[in-house]
Amino acid sequence: MSKIKFHPSEELLVNYVSGQLNAALAVVVGTHLDMCPRCRSVVHDIEVHLATRELHQTSPMAEPELAAMLESILASEAPMVAPKSAPEENIILESKSFKVPPSLGRHASRMGPWSKMPGGLWRAPLELNADERMHLIYMQENASVPEHTHRGSEATLVLDGVFSDEHDEYRDGDFIFLDATQQHTPHTTDESCLTLAFLDAPLHFTSGVARLLNPFSSLFFR
Amino acid sequence: MQVMPEKRNTRQYMSTVRREPQEMTPEHLGQLLAEVAKSRSRIAFGELFRHFAPRLQSFATRQFGNEQTAMDLVQETMTNVWHKAHLFSPEKGSPTTWIFTIARNIRFDILRKNKHRQNDVSAEDLWPVLSEEMSDSDEEFALDKNILLQEIGEYYLQLPDAQREVVEQIYIEGKSQQEVSDTLGIPLGTVKSRTRLALQKLRELISEQN
Numbered sequence: 001m002s003k004i005k006f007h008p009s010e011e012l013l014v015n016y017v018s019g020q021l022n023a024a025l026a027v028v029v030g031t032h033l034d035m036c037p038r039c040r041s042v043v044h045d046i047e048v049h050l051a052t053r054e055l056h057q058t059s060p061m062a063e064p065e066l067a068a069m070l071e072s073i074l075a076s077e078a079p080m081v082a083p084k085s086a087p088e089e090n091i092i093l094e095s096k097s098f099k100v101p102p103s104l105g106r107h108a109s110r111m112g113p114w115s116k117m118p119g120g121l122w123r124a125p126l127e128l129n130a131d132e133r134m135h136l137i138y139m140q141e142n143a144s145v146p147e148h149t150h151r152g153s154e155a156t157l158v159l160d161g162v163f164s165d166e167h168d169e170y171r172d173g174d175f176i177f178l179d180a181t182q183q184h185t186p187h188t189t190d191e192s193c194l195t196l197a198f199l200d201a202p203l204h205f206t207s208g209v210a211r212l213l214n215p216f217s218s219l220f221f222r
Numbered sequence: 223m224q225v226m227p228e229k230r231n232t233r234q235y236m237s238t239v240r241r242e243p244q245e246m247t248p249e250h251l252g253q254l255l256a257e258v259a260k261s262r263s264r265i266a267f268g269e270l271f272r273h274f275a276p277r278l279q280s281f282a283t284r285q286f287g288n289e290q291t292a293m294d295l296v297q298e299t300m301t302n303v304w305h306k307a308h309l310f311s312p313e314k315g316s317p318t319t320w321i322f323t324i325a326r327n328i329r330f331d332i333l334r335k336n337k338h339r340q341n342d343v344s345a346e347d348l349w350p351v352l353s354e355e356m357s358d359s360d361e362e363f364a365l366d367k368n369i370l371l372q373e374i375g376e377y378y379l380q381l382p383d384a385q386r387e388v389v390e391q392i393y394i395e396g397k398s399q400q401e402v403s404d405t406l407g408i409p410l411g412t413v414k415s416r417t418r419l420a421l422q423k424l425r426e427l428i429s430e431q432n
């Protein structure tokens with residue numbers, strides 16, 4: 001695998017470790033971690049740091065309370081472990097099959113059907129619950145997404161292939177995080193690209209005919 | 223940078239009073255976890271409990287601002303430690319870090335349960351800490367996921383010493399096969415064959431019983 005150039009910020013990783021992220025964004029970050037040894041090691045350091053900091057102070061607990069809790073734990077039944085099915089290893093789009101990391105594969109059963117959109121794009125929703133969802137977006141060769149800004153932030157992870165925008169080129173494992181002020185025009189050339197994308201607000205198209213799509217943009221990407 | 227003398231004195235004073243009555247090194251905590259995993263030692267767990275419960279209580283009170291919910295988090299976290307100590311592996315980090323990640327997951331699920339939604343993702347789906355799946359790439363040596371290590375506890379005592387030693391180090395202490403080979407000073411191939419034989423024997427013993 002080629003070297004990953006774009007990584008989540010340390011702040012994002014800290015929020016990931018402390019469990020503060022939207023679950024869908026946590027899946028996108030977790031999938032990047034599966035692909036990126038560098039960030040796995042940063043996350044490990046953050047875990048050590050947070051654990052030391054968060055479990056440093058003690059609260060005075062009354063002795064009878066402590067003893068009662070200890071007794072009830074020792075008498076407790078082992079919690080039931082629901083047998084987990086192994087993560088799905090592949091995601092299928094028409095005749096193509098893509099190998100995906102376990103952090104994404106664990107949620108493959110929540111994936112909705114693919115739908116084809118204008119501009120050589122395919123999209124499938126992946127809903128964790130009513131307000132936490134992400135999308136798999138497949139851009140075929142020579143596809144483009146109209147220029148847009150985001151009302152919220154957008155996180156995109158390249159799972160397979162390559163896409164470009166006016167800033168750079170992004171390949172397998174690259175993680176791109178854009179806030180509401182940044183606009184960009186993603187496109188592919190002679191290679192297609194599968195991405196996992198998280199948006200916390202609908203897109204806002206900024207140029208040309210695509211502006212007419214704005215009233216419907218929530219149908220597009222959310 | 224200048225340091226005021228009084229300040230330095232205060233710091234020295236603080237560090238002497240705050241010293242823990244007993245040295246709780248990661249190694250010591252790890253040994254306690256190993257004893258809980260291996261022999262269900264209530265004494266070892268009691269020591270872990272008295273170390274971690276007041277820390278978890280302080281953490282959870284800061285998170286929830288509610289003492290009862292905080293107590294629930296302490297109880298649930300330490301219940302998992304009692305039953306799942308065998309899933310701790312020293313290579314992955316210190317006991318404190320492991321217990322913190324369990325508490326982090328329980329906090330996430332407690333916040334979720336307040337929303338009363340069905341079919342929601344759980345923290346384990348996002349950050350697998352307690353899943354009984356082997357992360358080891360030596361898939362062929364993975365134990366059947368439905369067999370809890372606790373069940374195996376009684377059976378593995380019936381294994382020949384050489385096999386039991388290997389199984390103990392891999393599945394209870396969480397060592398890799400290479401590390402077991404280094405520790406025992408036996409070739410990697412021998413570790414692999416002993417593991418295979420031991421697992422075969424365990425499967426036989428378990429199916430005979432059921």
